[in-house]
Amino acid sequence: MTAEDSGSAAPAATPPLPRILCDTGELLPPGGDLAAGALWKLAEPGRQLDANVVRVPAAGRVDTHTEPDLDVLLLVLDGAAALLCTDGERPLRPGVLTWLPHGSTRAVQAGPGGVTYLTVHRRRPGMRIQPPGAADRLRPDVDGV
Template identity: 55%
Template sequence: MSVPETPRLLLSLDELVPSASSAQGGALWKLVEQRRQLDANVIRLPASGSVALHVENALDVLLLVVAGDGHLDGGDGPLPLAAGSLAWLPRSSRRGLRAGPGGLVYLTVHVRRPGMGIAGPAAAAEGGEAPCALDRVCPHCGRMRAEARAPFCAWCGEPLDPGAGR
């Protein structure tokens, strides 16, 4: 018999954001509870940093700007973002982020992504194995990068080796 989880405070954004260096990019915090149904991350993009335009076909994402400013790219053009902005990124939408001159700190929340599979029905139908895509897996969170040359992981926000994933 499992013991039920109890609500608890996970972090204080008022303490987390100022304590991180303004030049630091990537994930400042990740939800890591074992039995969770959600994934959540607090990400900092440094001044003028960006997450390349990409399409997420599996998940809706809720994005809350915690500090800084920038733009959400995709759809009908760039949408301005500032602290307190709340954006819904529907699955199958094209999206990207650009930080302003002071950087951008944001929280993302979405349903927990199931583990990745290596081969799918297409590989079996064509015969043989699917091509190896290990060079496109983020070394920080283990998820597939959205674009071959993306500078940051679209999932965890960590900087990626520009030479990998070509």
């Protein structure tokens, strides 16, 4: 069995090998009812990216939000939706690749058949233990104190 097929990480002494992680066609059965939410997540150790395949059901919505830190690529795999932005609405259909720059405000409104899409972005760093008092610099100064 090759490293591509095993699903396990390559030994530390050898460089990592490309691997097939998911067949999105198998996640999307024809005419099947799909659960809402994440259908697949990238979970490989040592990765620099995060990726998710997300299903939003018919007429469902990802509420308006602003991502302050990360650029996101969104690729529609199945269905249709509208990307709602501060400057208008953009139609999303299978094959449409969209860049969502950090700082942009957006929402996704699924169409009548729902929408399934892949998102990819830089991995967020994990939470770190800080020395005592490190959070004090983030607190507002109250009455000059």
